[in-house]
Structures are given as structure tokens and as C-alpha cells.
Amino acid sequence: MGLTGHFQWDLPVILNGITRSLSVGLSNNENIQIPSDVLGYEAPRLSDSDLTERIRKFFTSSLEAEDAKFDKVTFYISEKNLKITKDRNYKKWRTKALYIGNESARIWDKIEDDHAYEINIQAIKSFLGIMIKGEKVDFKNIDNIVSLGCGNGITDNAFVKNVTQVNDSISYIPIDINPMMVHFASQNIDPTIRIPFAIIDDFEENVDHIENIINEKMIKIRKNNFFMMLGVTFSNLEGTEVLFFNKVKKWMGPNDYFLIDLSLNSENDKEKLRVTFEDDNYKKLLYNSLIKRKLINTDTLIDKDGFTPKPIKKNNLKQQYTDLESTTVYSCKYKDTTLLISKRYNVEDIASLIGTHFKLIELEDSEEESKKEKTFLSQFGKEKAFFLFKLT
Ligand SMILES: C[S@@+](CC[C@H](N)C(=O)[O-])C[C@H]1O[C@@H](n2cnc3c(N)ncnc32)[C@H](O)[C@@H]1O
Numbered sequence: 001m002g003l004t005g006h007f008q009w010d011l012p013v014i015l016n017g018i019t020r021s022l023s024v025g026l027s028n029n030e031n032i033q034i035p036s037d038v039l040g041y042e043a044p045r046l047s048d049s050d051l052t053e054r055i056r057k058f059f060t061s062s063l064e065a066e067d068a069k070f071d072k073v074t075f076y077i078s079e080k081n082l083k084i085t086k087d088r089n090y091k092k093w094r095t096k097a098l099y100i101g102n103e104s105a106r107i108w109d110k111i112e113d114d115h116a117y118e119i120n121i122q123a124i125k126s127f128l129g130i131m132i133k134g135e136k137v138d139f140k141n142i143d144n145i146v147s148l149g150c151g152n153g154i155t156d157n158a159f160v161k162n163v164t165q166v167n168d169s170i171s172y173i174p175i176d177i178n179p180m181m182v183h184f185a186s187q188n189i190d191p192t193i194r195i196p197f198a199i200i201d202d203f204e205e206n207v208d209h210i211e212n213i214i215n216e217k218m219i220k221i222r223k224n225n226f227f228m229m230l231g232v233t234f235s236n237l238e239g240t241e242v243l244f245f246n247k248v249k250k251w252m253g254p255n256d257y258f259l260i261d262l263s264l265n266s267e268n269d270k271e272k273l274r275v276t277f278e279d280d281n282y283k284k285l286l287y288n289s290l291i292k293r294k295l296i297n298t299d300t301l302i303d304k305d306g307f308t309p310k311p312i313k314k315n316n317l318k319q320q321y322t323d324l325e326s327t328t329v330y331s332c333k334y335k336d337t338t339l340l341i342s343k344r345y346n347v348e349d350i351a352s353l354i355g356t357h358f359k360l361i362e363l364e365d366s367e368e369e370s371k372k373e374k375t376f377l378s379q380f381g382k383e384k385a386f387f388l389f390k391l392t
Contacts, residue, residue, distance in 0.1 A: 075197070088292075094338045098289045104292070108152060125158055128159055130374060147175065148203050151185070156172065157193075232263050257390055261387075269328065307339075309332040323353065324353060359389060361390065
């Protein structure tokens with residue numbers, strides 16, 4: 001990080017991860033081994049007539065997205081979000097208040113890094129295999145993978161790294177409400193994958209800021225985007241599905257894809273959720289959120305049922321979160337404050353809702369009939385489904 005160029009005088013070894021290297025040699029030296037990740041490599045010879053021009057260009061090239069590969073990430077931070085954080089004005093926040101501050105990013109880092117989370121990483125890798133094998137997405141024509149809610153980037157890296165086998169010039173663009181999360185992601189993404197910039201913002205609220213950056217910056221770095229929102233973040237959204245779909249439509253272009261995973265309704269959901277929130281790290285995440293919102297002090301004891309998610313029964317309340325009657329919406333409350341929303345979907349109903357807003361890509365693998373979703377188990381035995389779609 002921070003290093004944007006590197007000059008070397010015919011050294012046979014080029015440092016891994018330093019991606020803009022200039023090597024000026026006396027003659028053609030066949031012995032120089034160039035690691036495949038050194039994309040910005042320039043090797044003029046002293047005898048070249050345009051040598052001065054090539055060196056000048058190398059050192060003066062712009063550090064904007066196009067050239068600042070790998071070594072530098074520009075963060076576009078939203079003013080609105082910055083103000084909310086500065087004023088600690090989290091009253092309207094629900095699930096996203098779990099991710100306030102550095103400590104929450106550290107707790108999430110542990111969750112995503114834990115071996116129990118590996119099941120999610122395997123799921124996304126299998127799903128990528130299905131997309132590539134079934135030629136559902138032509139990754140050769142995708143320029144950017146845009147991750148909404150990147151987390152610590154470990155899951156994203158498993159995905160993006162595998163995509164590089166098909167397209168080794170793909171860029172990764174993380175978007176998250178928490179800057180520390182993006183910092184972790186930029187560290188965890190393989191250094192051969194370029195991160196031209198990152199956006200720190202609330203993707204549920206500040207649609208325009210994200211839209212402006214996407215429109216202005218992505219055109220410069222070419223434009224076919226693969227958006228993804230993983231880790232069942234969709235199930236935790238604070239507003240309704242249609243509200244979110246209408247926002248997504250503003251960011252997507254005709255060649256873009258969107259991939260989401262979401263939690264499905266199943267028997268024993270209540271029990272599975274209870275087990276999730278008995279997990280030490282999830283408990284810490286909730287606890288930390290209460291501290292950040294100044295609802296408790298560090299030494300406040302919370303009774304055993306404090307973090308038990310309960311289904312919202314009242315229809316008028318439920319309608320704030322879902323457009324589908326068949327969705328079970330669990331809410332976890334502390335006194336009067338909602339700490340977390342977790343939605344469980346009926347698979348046909350959510351498929352049909354997505355289908356009325358987007359073109360759902362049919363998914364099948366060798367053993368299965370054509371389907372609109374692909375299901376996997378996630379940690380704590382919860383069932384989740386992946387949906388892939390484009391604009392209609
Ligand atoms: C459940 S984690 C998922 C992390 C990762 N994508 C994965 O697959 O494990 C949710 C992530 O989304 C971010 N997030 C949640 N709500 C957000 C919002 N409204 N805007 C931006 N980021 C948000 C959180 O900070 C966190 O990094």
C-alpha cells in the first residue's frame with residue numbers, strides 16, 4: 001500500500017505484489033523471470049530510441065483508478081454517512097448498527113475468518129463453478145466485481161481469485177458502511193487483483209452518491225459490472241425488497257449481473273437463530289452495537305433472553321421490512337431498540353418477486369432440472385439460496 005511505482009535496474013527478481021515495475025536493461029535479457037502478477041511491467045532497453053519518453057510516462061502516469069493498480073486504494077467516503085457517524089446519530093439504524101466502528105469490524109473479521117464460516121466460502125466457490133460451467137456469466141467480459149457489504153473480504157477473495165482463472169484483469173470494488181471493513185478487505189484480497197477504488201457508504205440510503213461514483217469512475221475503468229451481496233446481507237436489509245430492487249436498478253447497466261444470497265424459511269428456524277446468537281462472536285457483535293449506540297455501559301449485564309430474535313407478528317410492522325406475506329421477519333430487540341432484522345424467505349415467492357423486477361438467470365447443474373435458485377447450507381445449519389439476475 002502507498003507504493004505506486006518501482007524502478008529497478010535490470011534485477012532478475014521483481015518483488016511480488018509490486019505491480020508497476022520498470023526495468024531498464026543494457027540488452028535483451030532472456031533470463032529475467034517476470035511473475036505473472038506484475039502487470040505494469042515495462043522493460044525498455046538503453047538502446048531504445050524512445051527510452052526517455054517511456055521512463056517519463058512511467059513516472060508521471062496518473063495515479064487515478066486506471067493506473068494505480070494494486071498498490072493504492074482510493075476511498076470515496078460519503079459525507080452523509082460521515083456526519084451520522086460523527087454525530088452518533090444511529091437512532092434509525094437497525095441491523096447496520098451492528099457494524100459501527102472499528103471494534104465491530106474486528107469482531108466480524110473473527111466471524112468470517114472462523115472455520116465455521118468456511119461452509120459459506122465453499123458455497124460461493126461451488127456456485128461460481130455452476131455459473132462458469134453453465135456459461136451463465138461470461139466473466140471474460142466482466143470488468144469489475146462490485147461487492148456490496150464486503151465484510152473482511154475473505155469470502156470475496158475466494159470468489160474473485162477463482163474468477164481470475166477466467167479473466168486475470170478483473171477489478172474488485174468493495175462497498176461497505178464501515179471503513180475498517182474495507183481496509184480488511186483490501187488486505188485480504190489477493191494482491192494480484194486490482195482495487196481501483198472503494199466506496200464507504202450506506203447502500204440502503206445513499207443511492208445517489210454510490211450511483212454518481214459508479215457512473216463517473218467505472219466508465220474510466222470500463223464498465224461491465226458483476227454486483228454481489230453475499231453473507232445473506234439481503235436477509236438483513238432494513239427496508240423492503242422492492243425498495244432495494246429499485247435502488248439496485250439505478251446502479252446496473254444492460255450487461256451487468258447481480259448475485260444475492262438469502263436465508264430461506266425452514267423448520268426450527270427459531271432454534272437455529274437462537275444457536276447463532278449464543279455464539280460468542282455474534283453475542284459480542286450485538287453487545288458492541290449497544291455500547292456504540294450508548295444504550296448500555298461496558299459493565300451492563302444482559303439477561304439470558306436479551307438477544308433472542310422473535311418473529312414479528314403484527315402485519316403493519318412486518319410490512320416495513322418485507323413485501324411478501326410468506327416471509328418470516330425475526331427481530332432482535334433490546335428494550336425498545338431493534339438491534340437486528342433477519343428475514344427468512346419462501347423460495348418460490350422471492351423468486352417470483354425478483355422475476356417481476358429483473359431477468360432471473362435459470363440455473364442448473366448436470367444433475368438438476370433448470371431452477372431459478374441454487375440452495376446451500378450455511379453455518380448453524382441454515383438453508384440459503386443464491387439468485388442471479390440481470391436488468392430486464
Ligand atoms: C453479513 S456481513 C457479510 C460480509 C461478506 N459479504 C460475507 O459474505 O461474509 C454484512 C456486511 O455488509 C455491511 N453492511 C451492512 N449493511 C450495510 C449498508 N446498509 N450499507 C453498506 N454496508 C452495509 C457490513 O458492514 C458487513 O461488512
